Amino acid sequence: MNTINIINLGCSKNVVDSEHLARQLKANGYNVLYDQTDLFDITLINTCGFIHDAQQESIETILEIADQNKDNPNSFLGVFGCLTQLFAKELKKEIPEVNAWFGKYDANDIVEALNGKFKHDLSHERILSTPKHYAYLKISEGCHRKCAFCSIPIITGDYKSFSPEELIKEANFLAQNGVKELILIAQDLTWYGQDLKHKPTLTELVREISKIDGIKWIRLHYAYPVGIPEDLFEEMNHNPKICKYIDIPIQHISSDVLKAMRRGHNGPSTKKILNDIRSKVEGVEIRTTLIVGFPGESEEHFQELSSFIQEFKFEKMGAFPYSHEAYTFAFEKLKDNVDEETKQRRLDEIMEIQHDVAFQHNQNKIGKSFIVIIDRQEDNVYYGRTEYDSPDVDGEVIITSEKLLTIGNFYKVKITDAEAFDLYGEVIYA
Structure with a gap:
């Protein structure tokens, strides 16, 4: 049985696409693995095209696999996903070592290129990564x-x-x-x-x-x-x-910046929806994402954002410096006029604020008990999450236990210590 290595780059939506594709390939007689570093005759790379850094990671991965394959005449390298959807013509010209290029929605073509047949009755099935x-x-x-x-x-x-x-x-x-x-x-x-x-x-x-x-x-x-x-x-x-x-990614809180971003909401309406959630959903924790350094963002706009983060106290927050991406409205119409050093300074400042907010929030959990799902184990240390933590993007609950815990099971855990992002706890046995 031939083995296919699917390398998944980018977001969780790409993960789902790869998992659906894997099920189709398995139905056609292939064994499918994910994100392996060993060499395989067949490698498929699901690319990300969202921002420059992600595009660069995708290109570097393609070049790395192509270089590894150069001495293997039986190798097949196929590339699909968002990057190829956006830059197919340029990529084909620049990286001829790739055997086949596919768009984001070309799962059928990928299966057929590997001498298989797409089975529509399996469209709801996946092989989880x-x-x-x-x-x-x-x-x-x-x-x-x-x-x-x-x-x-x-x-x-x-x-x-x-x-x-x-x-x-x-x-x-x-x-x-x-x-x-x-x-x-x-x-x-x-x-x-x-x-x-x-x-x-x-x-x-x-x-x-x-x-x-x-x-x-x-x-x-x-x-x-x-x-x-x-x-x-x-x-x-x-x-x-x-x-x-x-x-809820709000991106900014300044009405001026939100208008320039064409978001369809302003500062007051954003605050209203956030406050509504807090008041109507007891005990809710909100995650958001912000962009700093968008074209035209002044120090005054940035200080408005910083003050809001300190005031509202998001339980979880991520932030990115603005990236001037081809084909977007901002790329075509706006000047990328906030320099990279300023973007990085602003990013560092708001993440430092968020670090303090998150630390205090987690400190308040010490002594309290939560239901935790166990994700993984390293020796006698287990890593899990509460309902307030999403995989990969949020913190973990770290549990040392001499007793065997089962991956995927739920346990009641008392929090004994806390950092800004991770919690420490011990299982409460009834």
Whole structure:
């Protein structure tokens, strides 16, 4: 049986694409592995094209594999994903060592290029690259927003919701294969269903998924801060399967900067939705993402952002320096007039503020008990997460235990110490 190594670069949405592709390849007789460093005759690279650094990582990975393959006449290197969707013509010219280039939506072509046949009856099935107890559930493709800095709509096209029936079928498959935590993802969760005939809402979808046996946690990522369904907050409050956690990338708080970003919300409306969530969902923790150094961001705009971070105290936060990306509105219409040194200084300053906020927040958890899912083990040290922590982007709960804990199981854990991002705890045995 031939083995295929799929190297996945980029976001969790790419992860889902690779997992669907892997299932198709397995159905055609291939063994599939993920992110291996050993040499294989067949390598497929799923690329990211979102920002310059991610594009560069993708290109470097392609060149590295191509160089490794040069002495193997039987090797096949295929490249697909967002980078190829955006720069296919240029890449083909610059890297002729690649055997085949595919776009983001060319899974069928990839299977056929490897002498297989795409099986539509398996479209809801996947081979997980994550630990078997959690999985991402992508509820839509594309984006209809026109944010000035973002190339995603150019790469992926307009918003396309997957039907509730498709998603429930996929969620059932995942649950039957041991998944206990579903992480709902999209470029914009908020808009879900608005393009479908009967306009199902995110709240309705979450409610139906929560009825699936085996699913214990449902986590929400990437909700746009405009148009979040009002009844979602009530559902989060009363549905025990929905984590008291939501990821809402606000990008900035200055109305001037948000307008230049073409976000469709301003400072006051952003504060209102954030405060509504805090007041309506008891115990909720909010994650956000910010951009510093956007064209035209003055020191006054930045200080407004810094003050808001100190005042609102996001439980989780990530931030990035602005990247001037080809084909975006900002690239075409705005001058990248904040120098790189200033961008980095601003990034460092707000992350230092967030470090202090997160540290104090975690200190307040010492002595309290939480349900923790165990993700992995190193000797007698276990690493898990509370419902307030998403894989890879948030902190972990670190547990030293002489007793054997089971990966993927839930335990009640008392927090004994805390850092800015990680917690330390001990299992409470009844």
